[in-house]
Amino acid sequence: AAGMFLRLLSDVRWQAANPKWRRMTGSQRSTSSTAEPHPVALPEQAQVVICGGGIMGTSVAYHLSKMGWKDIVLLEQGRLAAGTTRFSAGIVSTARHMSLELKMADYSNKLYQQLEQETGVSTGYVKTGSISLAQTQDRLISLKRIASSLNVMGIPCEIITPKQVAQLHPLINIHDLVGAMYVPEDALVSPANVSLALATAASRNGVQIHERTSVSHVAVQNGRVTGVETDRGQIRCQYFVNCAGQWAYELGHSGKEPVNIPLHACEHFYLLTHPLKEPLASDLPTVVDPDGRIYIRNWQGGILSGGFEKNPKPLFTEGRNQLEIHNLQEDWDHFEPLLSALLRRMPDLEALQIMQLVNCPESFTPDMRCIMGESPTVRGYFVLAGMNSAGISYGGGAGKYLAEWMVNGYPSENVWPLDLKRFGALQSSRTFLRHRVMEVMPLMYDLKVPRWDFQTGRQLRTSPLYDRLDAQGARWMEKHGFERVKYFVPPGKDLLDLDQSKTFYKPDWFDIVGSEVKCCKEAVCVIDMSSFTKFEISSTGDQALESLQYLFSNDLDVPVGHVVHTGMLNEKGGYENDCSIARLSKRSFFMISPTDQQVHCWAWLKNRLPDDSNLTMEDVTWKYTALNLIGPRAVDVLSELSYAPITPDHFPSLFCKEMSVGYANGIRVMSITHTGEPGFMLYIPIEYALHVYNEVMNMGQKYGIRNAGYYALRSLRIEKFFAFWGQDLDAFTTPMECGREFQVKLEKEMEFIGQEALLEQKQNGVYKRFTMFILEDHDTDMDLWPWWGEPIFRNGRYVGKTTSSAYSYTLERHVCLGFVQHFDEKTGEALVVTTDFVNQGEYEIDIAGQRFQAKAKLYPFSSLFTHRRRKDEMELSGYQGE
């Protein structure tokens, strides 16, 4: 094996690459004894300590130092680029499903391309292009969706025929292909060299690099990083960056204050061959055959081919010491399906001689997205890890975002999908991680269809009603570990198997959800929404109100019993959270926010609330079961169960009252439904949950009550144009941009976070506008369904992307929500988006390359719904954490 590594590194002239850090690490290279003192001592103090000398650590160091931070120390336990980075296949691919990942990869590609010139270190960068093959029509749809995304980002890309594939690559068997996607600017690099080049540049900018130095733990005081303990002594620092790759989880848990970094390693295999008789050209495109689960690139005249098998082998579950990364065995039997796929794709390779089967572990995360950002519990503790085997593709972009985050307080893009705070302690069980990554790794090449649910690590957090609902045909999805109902399959009806139900077209539950929606509109439905994050904030005096007035954009100084929809904004006016807050008493507030806000919102508030023992905040999520009674007859059910008048006069919209329901007392009832439909949310202390549910179902019978799930809820909220945080709203969206100025206390003389930015927007206008699109010429039965992320075209020009979509059973049309921007036709510069600009365009939505006409609207179809709406107040907020 050693021979191969030398070969992989044969063009790494790293000893001569950079005199500066070579001097620092100096003669240690030949020293194996740890007893011998290092000639270059560690500094006692630094602003930033980065742990990990792979692509991530060096990229963070590179970008931080470029942005002007100089006092940085990078520690590497072995040698630079000696871990997963060295074994990486070196493919830089921009063909990504999520536009954020696509942007990171595009940035990395451009960075690597000029890196050799910048540093003088040869990076092995070759622009080869890549071909992603489709063996099925569904796969082709999936590729077309990516192609649409790439095209609007200005990345060249085309969908090609099998014949064109044959012209691009001489070895590919095209007989079973239906098409392919060609991305001509994708590239190959020597991963170790890229890492060394980044290190070289960082070092020139003043970053100190110390090899053979391992971090034992991070010192924390008062919730802040204060220093790093290493095997060579201590370094005091303000910031610590965990780029330890597959050891990041363990390092996170090594200190007294654990930082949960949910990732887990799996063995990953790729094959190296000797050169072909006629050696392959070094610019031959990389081939990805997701249906065969393999990738194939040219490598020194031969090929390098690996893949993501169906039955991955997780490892290091018990920690790092069980097996050395370099001693991992080749496992040919395990590789057999991938070898078969390879020979099926390139039959001519039969006679090609094997050089080696490389086993290089990769780390995977619970949702197949990488992990970046600051720890919610330890300030100054940053993480960048869990690349799901796309470390080289993301390395540049991810390093840049993290550096921006540290220097500016937030990256230049919305990175919530990658934010460490999307996870809680509950995703850090070793068993959970082991099981989940075994599902995630094959998913790399599985077809990505809408509404896909993970099957492992389920039934962790459940409502007390779980068994009752399950027995009534509930089908479940999971959010933040919490089981939530998608819809209820009526008795006697059966849906397709999991695999067969995967579709880009009309799903099999269409009619089921339709009848749930109908019941919400005409009678009453009950939806268990217990997963929502619930905090209680109270104080002895006015501290709670004062703090919240500053932290939230809407006026919370409302009479007791009122519910307020409000954003929790950042300095730029963007939504950090979108919540409903009920004033329970003069001094206490009950706050409801999306399910996945549990960690983020807590950290945000903790970091900003004054350190005052008279002000308390409690996470009461687990204490309440939440039932949503939606529909015109909800009022009847509730009044019969409580013997209390619930007419609009007594219980207007956006009110909160504690009342009895059945025998149970102290039920918090709020006249909101998160959908724009009439109804109530019941917050029930969990011990009463079953009782109240039974009472509601019994009493509701005569009003035609039935269970409903989140799919019905989503259809309702989208047709009502309700934006929802995490999907439509993010840290880069302000209330002004989504028509919620009325939820902001701009006129008042009260200061709140983001106020300045909003005032400026009010003055100068907004650069994007949340818009509702109704698809016009779309056939629900025959056409591809919109999902999210579809490009929006106005008068034939790209203006933005959709953020969510649903079929509206009321309009009998698809509704997409998304943002419209205005780019100058010549310069491409972003211009102010006016109401007229939005209203006066002809719109099309691009679904996998096919464009559908759409009607744009800035306000919901109020006329359609007014007869069901109460006069007094419009409820204009919605989120349910899809």
Added chain:
Amino acid sequence: FYLTPPQVNSILKANEYSFKVPEFDGKNISSVLGFDSNQLPANAPIEDRRSAATCLQTRGMLLGVFDGHAGCACAQAVSERLFYYIAVSLLPHETLLEIENAVESGRALLPILQWHKHPNDYFSKEASKLYFSSLRTYWQELIDLNSGETTDVKEALINAFKRLDNDISLEAQVGDPNSFLNYLVLRVAFSGATACVAHVDGVDLHIANTGDSRAMLGVQEEDGSWSAVNLSYDHNAQNEREVKRVKTEHPKSEEKSLVKQDRLLGLLMPFRAFGDVKFKWSIELQKRVIESGPDQLNANEYTKFIPPNYHTPPYLTAEPEVIHHKLRPQDKFLVLATDGLWETMHRQDVARIVGEYLTGVHHQQPIAVGGYKVTLGQMHGLLAERRARISSVFEDQNAATHLIRHAVGNNEFGTVDHERLSKMLSLPEELARMYRDDITIIVVQFNSHVIGACQNEE
């Protein structure tokens, strides 16, 4: 013409049978966990037979395979009758008396055996009375002979074998007024059968073998690997002791004609067998019986044919060689099989295949390329073979079926090749016998916990 994998499976599984020893109070206290058996015909109809039964009046379980020749009549009769002879031989005097009294007074008989039969394993109704009366005669003699000593299993087995063969011979000489039965007893006597029978009682395993079927013990070594221990000797020309035995039983003048072309008198492969009166009776007796026998018998050239150099009969015996083995915890299973299996597979391979099947563990050495020159195509072929080996395990729920699959379908790599399997199974009846023999297999799985406990007690 090509059989699909499901078609292949339906052929292979047509005769499979499994028996699991019932548990009492959640525990199996028997040293036998159960057995799997199966047979695959090459002759039409198949000439092999199998039997399995639990002794009800003594402890222990009986299992046997019987390979018939010159027809299936003898093997059929032996498969029906032999275990009764063995069970009776093992019975204590009091029980024999009790049974005899019951028969005498027309009371219900104590059941002696509980059979474990596949639906295709039939018993002939017509002969049951005749067989019963012969058996009764035997136990009556045993009662009269009452030696007062406890029955030795080895002796019981030998006596039972010899007695049954004697009865077969006598029945044919006496004949029966019923013409069907008369013809039957003659066919039984003029055809032949080998027998390989196991008696398991606690840690005592006895194998009684007559002929060239074989018993083999599967032993798991400390490192998890499998080895085979023979528990029988083939009675054929390859067994020097057997050749010597035959030669000492006959005058020196016959030495050259006794064994020719590895056959007894140049005709018979097994050197011991039931029936085959053509090798046991005097020429006069044979002629008399045939002449007075039914026309069908007379018309048969084979029965009329007298072996050459036939001077000092009998040349053949049914007396078994009995081997006693004390079971140890590492003895995991016993394979009884007719020569159809042993002709195609080495016992070591049988031990490994069954062992791996039963434990579900495959001791395939991982492949390492190392410094060898291997092409992708070669590696692909090798891996496919290894995968097929594993996947064929999961197709079978029966160890005997699994073994047959290997015996018939194995290629030069020692792995099941579906194409070969398909070809072998789709051979027309008249050709099948050219390529393979009838195969009958019983795989008995032992209960190591019970065996270990017994061992500790002793």
